[in-house]
Amino acid sequence: MNAAAVPIISLQDVSKTFVKAGAASYVAVDRLDLQVAEGQMLALLGKTGCGKSTIFNMIAGLTEPTSGVVTVNGRNPFREFDWFRGHMAIVFQSDRLLPWRTAVQNVELGLEMLDVPLEKRRATAMAWLSKLGLRGHENDYPHALSGGMRQRVSIARAFATDANILLCDEPFSALDEMTGRTLRAEFVRLVKENGKTAVFITHSINEALEIGDRIVVLKRPANIALDVALSPDTTIEQKETIRHRIQGVLAA
Amino acid sequence: MTMLQESSPSWGVVASRRTLTRVLPFLVVAALWQLASLFFPPFLFPSLVDVFKRCFEILVTWSEFSDVLATVGRILAGLAGAFVIGAALAVLMVRSRSVNEFLSPILTLFQGIPALSWVVFAIIWFHGIEPRIFFIMVMTTLPAFTFQVLAALQAMSRDLVEMVMSFRPTRTKLFRVMIIPAILPDILTAWKVNLGNASRVVVVAELVGATGGVGYELLQQQQVFDMAGALAWTLQLVFFVLIAQGVLTLIESVAFRYRAVSERTL
Known part of the structure; x- marks a missing residue:
């Protein structure tokens, strides 16, 4: 377990089931326990459709869990939606500029x-x-x-x-590799310089390794399959080992 | 090898060509009319000089010009009323599926009722001239306004709405920063379309149920077989529509300057 003592984001035994009329219900998130410490940069990694965006939406307060408790700054982001004005900001996959x-x-x-x-x-x-x-x-x-x-x-x-919490939903995935890499580096620098807590959703192992000081790999339905911590001291060899572990989990 | 370079026409030439292209259809119609006036009696095809004389008379005679203003006022009041009610209904319809399912057939039904029927209903139901005309104007333009605003609200980008919502706006701010700018192009188009419809409907309403206005004056011209007068009064309304459309176009050019313009247009 790599989460620090004081979690700013906490998901306790959280499940999310989507029920469609006339169709079988679909479990997107299955009894997930996840804590994110203040100042941490968490890369949430998983295959397409593994429930990353559902977790993201629950933390953002855009959707409510079917069961379990989600708290951000000790508050319920869905029920106390307006309280988070100025406390949370989102960077989306596409720029979404007006x-x-x-x-x-x-x-x-x-x-x-x-x-x-x-x-x-x-x-x-x-x-x-x-x-x-x-x-x-x-x-x-x-x-x-x-x-x-x-x-x-x-x-x-x-x-x-x-805002002290940044939620990022694959913000560089639509950019070319060079631009993406440059922006990623700028983004990490700004997050660290400004002492933000960031949850970064990605499906790219490289991106997760570049950005996160903690990587959580999700299995389907969303639950933690692997939780690894990185530090500035993590060597290239260690990162390669982590990459192989992640690949192994994703391939399973 | 000599390179031949195409010289692009000067700004003046381009502007002249554009003006000529716009004016040419009107000149052709006017010329044909003038030609017809040479061969037909004035009560069928009066000369353009007579028509413009009558136009000028209307513009400088307060008792007549006030009729033009009354009609313009009725159009604008009717459109404003229909727009406010239509926009409110559209918001309700987009917020609630059951309201949408309830109101849509009613509005569709209203669309099928001819303007003249609304005139008859208004005469039966209302006493005063202005309430009658206002009612007719609202009922004939309300469905179009409602459906157009509804379509605009439904077509709003979900991604952009979600993005704005992520900043937790108040309801007022959501309207100001997102909804109004997003639906403004459709609102202006709705006004342009309904302006034309309203100018036609108001004449019918005034023709039957008013004691003043362009429609009423047209009826007077018809009774004395004064074609020049009928044309002159009609032109007053046409001028108003052209001016109003010009104003709307001007608003569009300012409000939508953010739009990208492709070099290869449709």
Whole structure:
């Protein structure tokens, strides 16, 4: 067990079953116990359809577990949905920028929800765009930006609210390898620099090894098949061993 | 080897061509009308000079121009009423499947009722002229507004709504930052379409049940066989529709400047 003593995200005996009219019910998550410590960067790895997104949605408060308890910051993210305004931010698989807003206006979105005055939110948004190398593009509409730039804007949007928890749903999977790698490195740096807790969903072993300081591999229906910790001291050889273990679990 | 370079036409030439393309159909219709006026009596085809004289008279005579304004006011009031009610119904329909299932057939039924029937119903049900016309305008444009706003709400990107929801917006902010900008293009299209419909319906309503307005004046012209007058009054309404469409187009060009423009258009 690699979770630290004080979990900021906690799933206790959580199950999620989807019931469709006229069809057999489908268990997406099966009695999952998962704790994420504050400041931890957890890579949640699993095959397509293993329930990663369901776990993600339960932590985000977008869906409720069928049984078990999900808490974030000690609160129920589904029932106390509004409390998490400004406490949690999400980076999605696609950039999901509002096409009618410029880059800077998109970054300001979360701050608007927090009633931050225009001047302050503009300054914050500009600062984040600069950090992500988008100075000069603040007034561009999404259609005028490349895929990588758009995803940078969406990362800036998530960081701008200064939420202490970041949920990321395969945010770099749609980008080319080089852009993805660069953005991943930037993302890890920003998470560490700003002391965030991040849950990063991925189906790429390489990405999990690059990003996570803890990797949880899920079996189907979602439950922990492997839980490994990484540190800056983890050597390339050790990472290779972990990779083989993960491959073995995923192949099973 | 000599390279031949294609010279692109100047801005002035392009603008002139574009203007000519737009004006040409009107010029052709006007020329044909003028030609017909040479061969037919004025009560059938009056000369364009007479028509424009009458147009000018209407514009500078307050008692007549106030009739134009009354019609314009009725169109705008009817459309605004139908839009507010239609948008509210559409929101209810998108929020509740049972409301949708209940209201959709009723609105479809309303769509099948001819404007003239609504005129008759209004005369029977209401006393005042303005309530009658307002009722007719609302009932004839309400289904289209409702269905258009409903379709716009249903077509909103689920991904974008989810993204905005992830920031936990209040209901007001969700409307302001997401719903209104997302459905605005469809709302403006709905207004453009309904503006044309409303301008036709208002004339019918005024023709039968009013003592003023363009429709009423058209009836007066018909009774004295004054074709120039009938055309002049009709043109007042056409001008209004053209101006209103121009305003809507202007709003579109400002509000939707974020849209990407492909070099290879449809």
